[in-house]
Amino acid sequence: MRLIFGLYLLFGLFTLPALQAQPTADVLTLPLDEILPDEYWRFKAGNNPAWASPSFNDRQWINSSPTSLLLQNQPLWQTGQGWFRLPFRIEKPLVGLELQLNINQFGTSEWYLDGRKIATLKPSVKGWAASQRTLQTLSFQLADTNQHLLAVHYSFQPEPVYYAATGQEPFEITAYIASQASQSMVNWHRLITGLTFCLLSVFALLSVLHLLFYKANPSQVVNKWQGLAMLCLGLGTLLDALGDFPVNLTTYSLISLVCELTCYLGCGFLLRAVYQYLNQPVGWLFRVLIGSLVVIFIYSLWIDNPSSILMSVVLCTLLFDYVRVSWLGKKQATADAQLPWKSLKVAFYALLGSPLVLILLIVMGQSENLDVFVYVTLLLVAVAFLSIPLGFSLSLVSDYTQTHQALRQNLQQVEQLSRQTLAQEQEKQYLLAEQNQTLERLVHQRTAALEESLGELRSTQHQLIQAEKMATLGKLTKGIVDRILNPLNYINNFSLNAQELLQEMQTANQKYLATIPAEEQDDLNDTATMLAQNLTKIHEHGNSTARILQDMRKLLKERSSTLVVTDLNPYVTQHIDTALQKAKAKYPSLSVQLDLQLSPQATPVHLLPVEFSEILASLVDNTCYTLAEKSHREKEFEARLEVRTQVVNEQVQLQVRDNGRGIPAREASQLFNPFFTTKPTAKGTGLGLFMSKDVVEYLNGQMQIESVEDHYTEVTILLPLCGEALNAA
Known part of the structure; x- marks a missing residue:
């Protein structure tokens, strides 16, 4: 350019x-x-x-x-x-x-x-x-x-x-x-900037257009060559413009290198695209031209700038080959094949216009106005330069348009056949739609009935599982409890009698201590002390075992089968007070501050009144135990027991919270395991929480425990609201 x-x-x-x-x-x-x-x-x-x-x-x-x-x-x-x-x-x-x-x-x-x-x-x-x-x-x-x-x-x-x-x-x-x-410089730079922007825009648009065409239809290889040619020429135009910016010599040489390379590649790709479009075989002339461009570039890269005569010969040969191939396309019958030749004619007329402008200026007596000639010449050269790639791109676009029109005609025929078929199918579709609506209505009714039956079946299945579990547990433990409890009572009683007899024996031996040597007296005292300790341990563990067996009897006890609709607020108030009074008798030195926060709205739930009262009693007993333990360690400790009820998402939430010593994190996952207890063996059986959770789940509820050691323990029970009471409300 x-x-x-x-x-x-x-x-x-x-x-x-x-x-x-x-x-x-x-x-x-x-x-x-x-x-x-x-x-x-x-x-x-x-x-x-x-x-x-x-x-x-x-x-x-x-x-x-x-x-x-x-x-x-x-x-x-x-x-x-x-x-x-x-x-x-x-x-x-x-x-x-x-x-x-x-x-x-x-x-x-x-x-x-x-x-x-x-x-x-x-x-x-x-x-x-x-x-x-x-x-x-x-x-x-x-x-x-x-x-x-x-x-x-x-x-x-x-x-x-x-x-x-x-x-x-x-x-x-x-x-x-x-x-x-100033004005001359502004006019000149405006012209150069406008031409550069125009060239860059045209090359960028054509490169994107042809590469997209090639991506849409890879069989049209000519779009690939033309897209690459426009991309290279556009990059060369951009680099040529960047060379006018203030850069050092090293950077400018790199820009010149890439610029010349892209221009050579663009010319080669453009000529290859014309060969491909006009279905002309690649002959020796094309290969010689491409080889000449490679040799010239290598010479320019390593040796020196090639002579202007050599460059003119190569460029003229390139143009000649383009004209030759375009002339062969002109001889073809199709109009699209003649477009490359027509673009060459436009370029020739544009170049011819430059001397005509000069002659016109001389005839009009404007020979001093050289700027007009220069500006018009630059515009005509730009038109001539763009006419070749634009003309060829128009050829490809025209060919693509014809293909698109052929496909569109085929599509119209298909649409016409589709409309005919659709007209025949409308009546069938109408009948099918009515049948589908009827089937959907029947399916909806059947689905609703099945969902209702499924819900009842799940409830019954859950109750059967609970009943079967309790029955199985009763069968396994009923005989064991009855056979062990009576001998265990004898063991406890005989351990107490043995302690009394041991005390009487020690009292009687006091009369004869003077006659026994000192060493034998020490042995006798050690033996008596050890025997007393063993009898005490036997009595303690016997009592612990007896409590476990008695709790197991509760598991074997036949549970109430009738659910009673109960308002949880007054029920909790009554049984918490009762359980707290019993616990205070068990821990006389403990002073507990009770905080009741009950829901302002009614809380109707299904309960087993006797079993649920045992749950509240067990929770209060556990709370008083942990509060008493913490009060022994901290002198200024204020024991608090908080009981709250509230309605959350159609469920009644009951929370019992204390500020006792809490539960270690390593033991939290085992709280509901049977026979696991955080109390000493002589004070706990490990069945209270297990039985409580079993009763809550029988009521279709949930039971959770959250605790932080040395801070608090909070037990949460969720029970579903009574459906009958909600409907009545």
Whole structure:
């Protein structure tokens, strides 16, 4: 793209001899709105302040322009600095006017006009970015049309490059009348920005479009090649624009490397897409062209920038092959195959328009207005450049549209057949809908009846399981309890009698102690003491075993089978008070503060009154025991017993909470196990909580215990609200 722009700019400049003042052999007449020509510049590497003087003879210097690439000016690249000198004069209308030089510079420079230093231009940053490209300006006035000298001491920081053909030049100079410079620059940058944005947008849109087409239909390989071509050309356009930003030489070389690579790939993919679209075989010419691009890229990467003649030959050959394949497509009968050739015709007419604009300007007497020619030429070149990929993309879109229309026609035929079939099926569907509604109604009725029966069956099954469990437990333990309890009572009684006989024996032996040696007296006393301790242990464990057997008798006792609807609030108040009075008799030194928090609304539940009263008595006894234990350890301890009832989600919640010594976390999971107790063996049987939970579950309820050691224990019982009472309410 830049090569085409440059060719057309040179064409415009060299075809306007009437717009430029004819210079003398060695002195440039300063042109306006143009980059200063190359042939008038002289260069020498190194640094000598005397080289800024107009009297210095520079005939021995080489002819080298500051627009020549840094890598091609070997003396400058090796030394990093040098002097450029330009003799020039201005035309008479410019005498006394303020002139402005716009300098697009890479590196640092000192500017001298007729031996007088007028400016030092350098980047605003230091370090690795000290040789960035910057755009700066300087102004001056001249009072005559005599010859003047512009001398520039230029320096830069050499850096490693990744691309031997890196296109970075020291600086470019464009002269303006100061009052017109800003507007000219704005117009130029607007044009360049607009064209870049247009190209980038078109390439991005086409790449996404064709890649999506290829994803939707992978059999159309041409969309893949065209999508890759547009993606590469779009990336090249973006990188070309990024190269104008202020970056150092190393970064610029990397950008140039990727930019050139994507442009070569884009051209190769575009040509391959045309071959694929027009069904042309890939021949030797295509392979030679692709090989030439590879060789040129490798040469540019490692050696130097290829000659413009070689690049022109390769690009012309690429264009020729594209034209050749498009011409073969023109001969085909289909209209879509002729679109690539038509896009070439559009490009040719656009390129032909540039000299026509020049001729029109000369005929109209507007030969001084060079900006119009340049701007129009750039627009026409952009149209010509875009017409080729756009024309080819339109060919693919047209082909895709025809395929889509064919599929749409087939779809319409299918829809017509479907409507006919649907008309025939409507009556059947109507009958089926009525039958389905009838079946759904019957299924709903049957399901409701089954759910009701299932609920009753589950309730009955639960009751049967509980009854079977109790019956099985009774069968296993009934004979054991009856056979063990009576001998155990004898053991307890005989242990008490034995203790009395032992005391009488010790009293009788006191009369004969004087006759027994001291050693034998000690043995006799030790034996008597040990015997008394053993009898005490026998009596304690016998009593503990008897309590266990008596609790087991309660398990064997036939449970009430009639559930009684009871308001839990007055029932709890009555039985908690009764149980608390019994517990106070058992622990006379304990003072318990009772806190009753009962639900304000009625709490009707199904209860077994006798069994549930035993549950409350067992909970109060456990609470008083733990409160008494804690009161013995803490002198200022205030024992509290909280009883609360409330209705939660159609359930009555009963909570009994104390601030006693709590239950260790390691024992919490075993509380409902039979025969497990946190009390000493002589004081607990481990059946109270087990029987309580069994009764609660028989009532379709739940029982939970939450405790924190040394802080509190809270027992929660959940019972379902009585359905009859709720319906009556």
